[in-house]
Amino acid sequence: MTSIARIEAAARRLSGEVRRTPLLSSPFLDAIAGRRVWVKAECLQHTGSFKFRGAWSAVSALTPDQRRKGVLAYSSGNHAQGMALAASRHSAPAVILMPADAPRVKIDNTRALGAEVVLYDRAGGQDRDAIGARISAERGLTLVRPYDDAEVIAGQGTTGLEIAEQAAEAGIDTAEVLVCCGGGGLSSGIALAFEARAPGLTVRTVEPEGFDDMARSLATGTRQRNATASGSICDAIVTPTPGELTLPVLARLAGAGLVVSDAAAEHAMALAFARLRIVLEPGGAVALAAALFQPEALGGADVIVVASGGNVDMHVFAAAMQRHPV
């Protein structure tokens, strides 16, 4: 399991490679939320999302022989790009299995970062795991799972170490920390970091409507599944069910899960554009949406938000701005 020692070891391996992303704020956002809003801008991370942290952590933890043979990843986009860059900087081959309906920008970027991309038909029922197992066996690749991997969770947890430091610098010792949540790797890593280093900070997961498997799992205490596998604009955080490693951590450490509409996520994207001058993808904006538009679900004078990614096609971004003029 992922311990604080493992997170701190990941932080040492990431030192000099990861960006310490800023904690942004705006009086305009504070006025909407009715409390101070602090935004950890992981969209500014290498490859445009926090996923680079977990990817680097996992690749840097491989043996030299594993690295030489290469890595395999399944991803709709952000883990793919993180793995592609982390692998290429370690001179490790990377094969990424991506759904053919993933955003074009993510597929193109993953290839451009040096990975071999293999597409599969998610809607048509092609078996991703079977394809991956075959390629992996043929070439001796090491599978790096997007969230159910102790080293990946440790890497994502370094986000929590930074938030703990930045919150202390801002004079915040107690706050809810809203985290965009797919399988729960980022949320659980951050929660473990806070448990050890900032016990006054509490993780709340945030998911899109219709894909709230984590919120329902936290509410019922058992792993729940989503009814469908696609259909949200928040593609980056749509996963079938919480991770086996991540759910127990969050059941122990996180508050109740939050759920926001696609429209709220788009509105948050438009406000992040106008008030913070950062680019968020829909799945990277759900936590900010909850902070701004569900103030009654939160407590305290401050709320911290992880803006987890910014890999978005221009037309999706422009449409969000047009629907929500600021």
Add this chain to the structure above:
Amino acid sequence: MTSIARIEAAARRLSGEVRRTPLLSSPFLDAIAGRRVWVKAECLQHTGSFKFRGAWSAVSALTPDQRRKGVLAYSSGNHAQGMALAASRHSAPAVILMPADAPRVKIDNTRALGAEVVLYDRAGGQDRDAIGARISAERGLTLVRPYDDAEVIAGQGTTGLEIAEQAAEAGIDTAEVLVCCGGGGLSSGIALAFEARAPGLTVRTVEPEGFDDMARSLATGTRQRNATASGSICDAIVTPTPGELTLPVLARLAGAGLVVSDAAAEHAMALAFARLRIVLEPGGAVALAAALFQPEALGGADVIVVASGGNVDMHVFAAAMQRHPV
């Protein structure tokens, strides 16, 4: 005049108030430029531009009596917002004279940040200085000029102190540093900081075509004027002529001025969106445009770019993205 001691004194007054903005990069931008491109993201500064630095420096240097009476500023937008926030945080009244054709977002934000905005008709020949002098005399306000002010230049120079530190952290000791240039306050402050703290870094000013008064002034050694006062999309950096304080500094310390087209600035905005996930206004993107599209005008393995601001109307931003799909 602005000395390194004055810049460092401004840095002490700004400590804890200003954001240390990140130095961003992307392998995709490096590939376009043919060298490593480092982007100092001052669009992430409070109020969305570097202008907050100079404003805070100037307001914090006033006497208590001057602060109580208040400040006056002329600005098309970014200095206005910086002054509005700096003044309000010092509990000083602020009156801002803005051209009526300034971007709506900048006028609205300046008011929302607590300043009293007085509009004048720039095209119709209303005399801004006469209006300002009358208001100032009536109310005992202290005029804070946007660039020809030693404390403002010192505040902008703190950007240079940060770049010097961040370049050293990145292992860069020699590079050209491209700075979006209006009156030259930011460029001259940064140049003075480099002279004392990072002599291997050299400022190059960047301006939009048709408003290249600084480039022509540096080339001829005398203050040149622009033929027109408006008409560029780069409104933030359109000034009639270089500052009296700034030109001598830049004539001594800067390289030749660079000039880019409006289309190149828009293309740089689109690439900053897709590759860095930051929002740039046209005037804040001209330095990045020069780095990407005029590689033959530059030397060295690295180029540093100051992305000076991100206050842009949504329709201007969306239009730039549509014209330059990435």
